[in-house]
Amino acid sequence: MATHAAFMPGEAAAAPSGLWSWITTVDHKRIGILYGTSAFIFFLVGGIEALIMRLQLAAPDNTLVGAQRFNELFTMHGTTMVFLAIMPMSAAFFNYMIPLLIGARDVAFPRLNALSYWVFLAGALLLNASFVVGAAPDGGWFGYATLTSKQFSPGQSIDFWVLGLQILGLSSLMAGFNFIVTIVNMRAPGMTLMRMPVFVWMSLVVQFLVVLAFPAITVALILLMFDRFFGTLFYAPAAGGDPLLWQHLFWIFGHPEVYILILPAMGIVSEVLPTFARKPLFGAPVVIYSGIMIGFFGFGVWSHHMFAVGMGPVADSAFSIATMLIAIPTGVKIFNWIGTLWSGSIRFTAALYFSLGFIAMFIMGGLSGVMHASPPVDLQQTDTYFVVAHLHYVLFGGSIFGLFSGAYYWWPKITGRMLDERLGTLHFWLMLIGFNVTFFPMHYLGLIGMPRRIYTYAPDLGWNFWNLVSTVGAFLIAVSFLVFIANVWKTMRAGAVASPDPWDGRTLEWAIASPPPVHNFGVIPTVHGRDELWLQKHGDGHGGTPAPRPPAPTRQDLASIHMPPPSYWPILLAASMLFMMSGALISIYQVVLGGLLTLYCMFRFALEYHRPHPQESLR
Template sequence: MATAVAEVKAEKASLGSTLWSWLTTTDHKRIGILYGVTAFVFFLIGGLEALIIRAQLAHSGNDLVSAETFNQLFTMHGTTMIFLAVMPLSAAFFNYIVPLQIGARDVAFPRLNAFSYWVFLFGGLLLNASFLFGAAPDGGWFGYPNLTSKQYSPGLNIDFWVIGLQVLGIASLAAGFNFVVTIINLRAPGMRMMRLPVFTWMTLVTQFLVITAFPVITVALVFLMFDRFFGTTFYSTAAGGDLLLWQHLFWLFGHPEVYILILPAMGIVSEVLPTFSRKPLFGYAVVVYSGLLIGVMGWGVWAHHMFAVGMGPIADSVFSATTMLIAIPTGVKIFNWLATMWGGQVQFRTPMLFALGFIAMFIIGGLSGVMHSSAAADLQQTDTYFVVAHIHYVLFGGAIQGIFAGIYYWWPKITGRLMNEKLGKWHFWLSFIGMNLAFFPMHFIGLLGMPRRIYTYSPELGLDTLNLVSTVGAFLIGISVLIFIYNVWWTRRHGEVAGNDPWRAATLEWTIPSPPPPYNFSVIPEVVSRLPRWSVTQMKAIPEVPPEPIHLPGGSYWPVVTAFGILVMAAGALLHSLWVVLLGGAVLVVGIYAWAFEPFEV
């Protein structure tokens, strides 16, 4: 919210018109801010769920929450962090930063962009509304049938999950098409593909994964929904169905999804490291290609999530081998990052600390990943806390730290003010220590025999102390996030004014004022090199005032109306009311037509 202030205040607009302008905005920067703020709130909710989980597990035999509540909490923690926090936090950067990095005035389809955001918001609210009905999803974020079939989960819980995820899928897909086209088509003259900043490149790979992976989970979810609502037999063994169908479809989506979560953070790190090493990224092309390769190979490894299901030794071996292969491009990225700093001048500003933390922690997560890429060894690891440790090293140590690096790095661009360095460092170190306290013991907790997703454990296991350490670590992370929030609040008033380029960075977004004017670039830049601000061949300066008037599209309320139609349809499905679904469908159709025919020049 703090970020929006400057621009709006200038107009001295009334509250109503401010709200209306945000509701109808099609400006990628505002949508980026909406994504960021919304996702951060969901991040806090997911974090709160994690803290309750850790409090429950602080010692054996605890009864802080019931088994039922615990199962809801870990299901929602996973679902929230993946779909409502990490993905949309990345989306906030896609929205805000990518057009600036490629020298564009907006995304290719500004209204579709607004639509994506509203659908995401409604989907997230729908999922979390389940708590109000005491029926939060409780089948795990992976929702394996037949546990999630009507017979074993008769309540609304799984309905919320199945429908919520489909809604969120629409948001992701719409954004995916938009950004693929934006990056390919809206590059400024001279911005060749191999001049794109690595963050933009990783965004492109991510969006390709989104548009190919989400249809697969949509199909799996539709089957489950049909089974639950209409009595089809997709996941019914009695009818001859196979429960592994879901697992294959889910992980066919689920593994690319892992890269959807991590690649943007890798992109951010690849921007931050050169800036604070005062040296260009080492092996730019290799870093780009390894990202592409990770994206492509991500499609060939899904069954490594299924080593215990009994696929047979041949399939197990094949998926072990493909999974190990992915370690190679990942390793290559890490070595290139190290080489970027080699011989540089490493400045320990907050974004850099988070980027370094990313590398340090991602190495651990990557190595534990190699450990369970080994199908046989994985039989002792899968579904234990060892895997919980692994995913948190890659998703917290990796994705979240990468995102925080991005927040500190681009905050001055977005708000015009630098965040407080001292608070930033407190945030980093507390979170770094907390993270290692929380997640490092989990490796041992798992190897010493604690399965995942258990609401309580026996004192006989001897794991009380390690679990307590882990819980303390989790609360340290919680405190570090509070410091971050305080930093945001502090920066709003007292933050040092940033100017165009506080970091003396290389890429295009730093050539324009902070925050950027609504039109971004007063003239569309002519790009002459990969590092426009560092290169010897200087690009033409961008004038402060546009030399000629710039046409900017006005807002549109049809995206939010159309998104609302989808929400009504989803609510109708939850209520099993055909009439409500049809009503929502009608709103959707009206929205699409009005949208298609309203005068809106990009």
């Protein structure tokens, strides 16, 4: 049955096109594009939410939105940016780049990969459907119980949040299993772990963080769901429950989550800097070890989010020291990046600008982070705008700058078109200036006492001017993204066609066409060191001979490649899961019907290739 659908590459084969081919795709590159596009749309949605908040705060006693709407805006802004923008933007690069960087033809489980995407989309839609029915979540992205318990949030808004996050967590977990196996088990011959590109290494650390941290929030959300739907007492202090249980469970997830958001950007920067400095990454093994250390320590610092709740001096000291320790591997990385640039032949492309912006902004965010690590200082800063400034310097100044560096760097590979470098540079400078105008004054506002999450303030507190400045900066950021969209629009219509290797790149993705053929590599390359393509082109820089290039694929090679055929079960399974989960808001019958549908789809998914003809399975 599947034989006719199996892709037979060769000079005559073209990628299938049309909407149906995207819905049923199991190609990691297409799934990457789906992730990236969806994430960018949700990034714009979250950005608009931020702009409305900044408009409300631009002047004292403003009445643009009320307190309730403001609560919904900051809740959805945080949830959207973390779960629907930065994580899936990282997932876009994991999907598209990891198989290319390790010399593989796809991920380990292509259909599971498609399922991850559709489940992500289902969760994102459910979360945002709350706006349509007028019950947007309003409990903060951290959703502290007991604030989110039935007693204090009786409506359906928190139910949307709980169910949406539960679905999104499922998607992240499935992707995590998939990428761990892909990275560990599908590397090209010769690609030992220490020869893996640093982006792949940081991705691997992130997958371990996802797999080990998401269960904590899954359980926290299950307990909250049971409290809300079935009247259990997990978050009921009146029955003896611990009011800190949610906070601990949430931050056991929440702090590794911070590294889930930043490590992919660190990986991207570690690829971009060597390419544009035309030097190997300085001390690459140390960068890798530092990334592992950051991931490891990330599990031991969660309570620094809770210094203000009164855990006592012993716990405070332990978490304070552990938090300060994380600054060491982070600082090591920064010196390695600077060392990479040192005496390099630097080419100032948009991608490099964004990486430089990442380093500078992340240093600032990191420094204010070390300030919070000290409990006495943190007590002054908790719940003030100083924390808002800090977290945006690491998540916007860090993650978003890093991810856009990746977007400019890999755009030619993904689309086959060059972005306009002048518009890209303009995007960078507008974003850098707008970012600092928006968020730097928040340090000061926080230190003079402006609390977070207030929807308005009195005119005589001395906060008026810097709030206005911050709002102006936010619109500058918005303009910078209009420049980006214009750049994409312009170059997709009439941009220069990208060569396979426009940047004189170092890693395997630049050895193949832009965009890559469906099967990626005609002949799976053999790897001789880190920066394999550079070794093939230029040798090791110490007079050694260049590494041998893989032979051109013969017709026989190409005929022996078998890519997995498309499947519609991933989207059907995701849709039935969404039907089941949304039933919790509507009717128990829908839950049961959805559950049966989900079970049916799971069987069809699992047995789709039970005992395939050997050639129909992947590779």
